[in-house]
Amino acid sequence: MHARHLLFCLLAGAALAACHREPTAPDTAAAPAPMAPAAADTQAPASAHTFNDDIDAGDFSELVKTLASDAFAGRGPGTPGGEKSVEYIKAQFERIGLQPGNNGAWFQDVPMTETTADESTALTLDVAGKTSVLAFGDDMVIGTRSGESDVKVQDSPLVFVGYGVDAPELGWNDYAGVDVKGKTVVILVNDPGFHANDDALFEGKRMTYYGRWTYKFEEAARKGARAALIIHDTAGASYGWDVVRGSWSGAQYDLRAADDPAPRLPAQGWITGEAAKTLFADAGLDLDAMYKAANKRGFKAVPMKAMVSFDLKSTISEKSSRNVIGVLPGTAKPDEAVVYMAHWDHLGQHDGEQTPDGKTDVIYNGAVDNATGVAGIIEVAEKFARTTPAPGRSLVFVAVTLEESGLLGSQYYVAHPAFPLDKTVGVINIDAMGVYGRSHDLVVVGKGNSELEDLLKAQTDKQGRTLEQESTPESGFYFRSDHFNFAKAGVPALYTESGEDLVEGGRAAGEAAAKDYNANRYHKPSDEYSDSWKLDGVVEDLQALYGVGRVLVDGDQWPNWYEGNAFRAAREKMMAGNGEGSNNGDRQEPKPDAN
Structure with a gap:
């Protein structure tokens, strides 16, 4: 889609x-x-x-x-x-x-x-000594891209990492000063600019690649997290929880790990806003206050007084x-x-x-x-x-x-x-x-992404459009x-x-x-x-x-991304070396280098 x-x-x-x-x-x-x-x-x-x-x-x-x-x-x-x-x-x-x-x-x-998660899977939370259970579908959804039929996580510490963004060119790193290896990160969807309604942050209301839930899982995997959970909110995601629940139920398809060299999390999923609010409150935190903190430059990740355990079984074919x-x-x-x-x-x-x-x-x-x-x-x-x-x-x-x-x-x-x-x-x-x-x-x-738009404009100008x-x-x-x-x-x-x-x-x-x-x-x-x-x-x-x-x-143009675009650096790196390319198959998944 x-x-x-x-x-x-x-x-x-x-x-x-x-x-x-x-x-x-x-x-x-x-x-x-x-x-x-x-x-x-x-x-x-x-x-x-x-x-x-x-x-x-x-x-x-x-x-x-x-x-x-x-x-x-x-x-x-x-x-x-x-x-x-x-x-x-x-x-x-x-x-x-x-x-x-x-x-x-x-x-x-x-x-x-093809991976089909067992929907009887539940997440068990131990929050400051209080145990609670999140049910698949009603409170959370979870799956794996690992190709493993059984992914077990036991007493993995939860860490709130804001929007889960590491963007050095923007001076923004939600993972600064925290080691999340083997831990479960909890992440907000979309960009800081969206929730803060601030055009000075990222691109304001306009979503960047950093705001995509796919990027957030990719970045968590690069940081070595054991699992990642995104907090759903309808405005930030642009769809309701029913869409998330329906989409993560049943068979899910992915490329084989051997054909996709980018790092993958053992487990990833979403939790409802209601479940997140309760989780944060039990951990002595206020979710609304955490949104405001994460919207500010210099945000520091917050280790939570909480651990998660689950046994995710899936049918793989x-x-x-x-x-x-x-x-x-x-x-x-x-x-x-x-x-x-x-x-x-x-x-x-x-x-x-x-x-x-x-x-x-x-x-x-x-x-x-x-x-x-x-x-x-x-x-x-x-x-x-x-x-x-x-x-x-x-x-x-x-x-x-x-x-x-x-x-x-x-x-x-x-x-x-x-x-x-x-x-x-x-x-x-x-x-x-x-x-x-x-x-x-x-x-x-x-x-506003690439110079291909300049070529298109020349065509629509001729059409009076x-x-x-x-x-x-x-x-x-x-x-x-x-x-x-x-x-x-x-x-x-x-x-x-x-x-x-x-x-x-x-x-x-x-x-x-x-x-x-x-x-x-x-x-x-x-x-x-x-x-x-x-x-x-x-x-x-x-x-x-x-x-x-x-x-x-008919010409010799090589359109590029506009200055400041997230993918320009990847293109320039690819084209370096007098036309000798390295992106001919076994590529590394590039990370956005600009907003």
């Missing part, structure tokens, strides 16, 4: 959080379809449609209509419908004339681990899915590449909803989310392949899997890229497109879709959403369409293709994104 945008998702509200597939706490919006071995009927369907050379609404609708049809059964990874999906995308890449992009192969296998990679080789600088990407997976089949005719629809077709994105990169690929002159730099078109399960397909690609990351000029991500007609604007999620930021930057949507894995590695990445100010009806019409989609179709079986869609806006958006890539492949 991939993370993880289009106008209707921006207006969805805190609980949905994004169609970039992280409308929920752990980047999973709903339980994906069971990862069963692919069976029969996985061949890509034949089509009598005649495709045009240019970006075309008829071609786009044909692609979406096919990918979102019941025959694809919701595109669940590891299912026959998922296999049919990747075969169809491969067939389109072949038709266009792309070349297999993964060392001569069209597919990149993405091995992963190995699974796999596939990315699809096609390449249009460059003629002048074929070793340098621009990447267009979209995620092909959706939620497959599971509990359905009642249809007007009284039947139950169990197929989550995912037409907007994200058959539109896949159709978008295919349309852009076709225009590049049919347009002269041929591109000077190479173009890579990647349809990634497992976005709905936590951006896993893109994470694996970044660890094993078709082109080294220091030869990757930039990334353009398409994750769900607006189908309500043309707009006066185009939304740049995380506006403006670039706008997303309506709720405090929710950190930029960190919630597949491009973010490239950003973490240092590669400039652009993520746009369809505009909110519609040519027909203005913002009022856009808001009405948004509310209708979220109430009736988002992540439901009813997210299906419709002949009533207005696709002239989609065409205009794709033309703008094509234009950005055209400038990059």
Whole structure:
């Protein structure tokens, strides 16, 4: 959610959080379809449609209509419908004339681990001699990314580390002067600037990478903590506890530890605000006062008079899915590449909803989310392949899997890229497109991040459109879709959403369409293709994104992150050494070096 945008998702509200597939706490919006071995009927369907050379609404609708049809059964990874999906995308890449992009192969296998925690797990707290128990779901959620079926923690001291941030460039280190090795850290969600409502702290209300719960767990692991617990608050997280509880229940997917060299905690989770308030009070601390203290520069971690114990048992199994990679080789600088990407997976089949005719629809077709994105990169690929002159730099078109399960397909690609990351000029991500007609604007999620936006502005200026930021930057949507894995590695990445100010009806019409989609179709079986869609806006958006890539492949620009961006230092380090790159697979997880 991939993370993880289009106008209707921006207006969805805190609980949905994004169609970039992280409308929920752990980047999973709903339980994906069971990862069963692919069976029969996985061949890509034949089509009598005649495709045009240019970006075309008829071609786009044909692609979406096919990918979102019941025959694809919701595109669940590891299912026959998922296999049919990747075969169809491969067939389109072949038709266009792309070349297999993964060392001569069209597919990149993405091995992963499925972990299902035993929900009878409880946390036992010993606070100043008082024993209490936190129940899974009601008071806390907990899980492991370690791949271990049994994680035991006994009498681990609790340490409150504020926001759990170590940002030397900001003069901010919540871990200063405290050793948390083997201990359990308790952390606040979001950034100090958000809770203090102070623009002088971090980026004020706008979430930075330091505010993401994923970063906080990563940093705790780097510091050697045994476990970490984030204190939930609805405003700071941008979703309620029901979202956290639902997301951490059932099967969770991750890359195998061997494929992800970043340190991992043995156990990590969340506790409710109510449970945290009681915990702090029992330890002789006031949670509200601790928020205020943590919002100030120079905060010192507070060892708590409390210990936690638990025995976390999980069911572990190995699974796999596939990315699809096609390449249009460059003629002048074929070793340098621009990447267009979209995620092909959706939620497959599971509990359905009642249809007007009284039947139950169990197929989550995912037409907007994200058959539109896949159709978008295919349309852009076709225009590049049919347009002269041929591109000077190479173009890579990647349809990634497992976005709905936590951006896993893109994470694996970044660890094993078709082109080294220091030869990757930039990334353009398409994750769900607006189908309500043309707009006066185009939304740049995380506006103000990279120089790719300057190239995009030149394109929208030609169209008479403006670039706008997303309506709720405090929710950190930029960190919630597949491009973010490239950003973490240092590669400039652009993520746009369809505009909110519609040519027909203005913002009022856009808001009405948004509310209708979220109430009736988002992540439901009813997210299906419709002949009533207005696709002239989609065409205009794709033309703008094509234009950005055209400038990059025909020239020699290397767009960077803007000064002060969290990922600029990682990019500059990557590009040092006269073009000799080190980020070509076995990379270290970079840490933000600026805000």
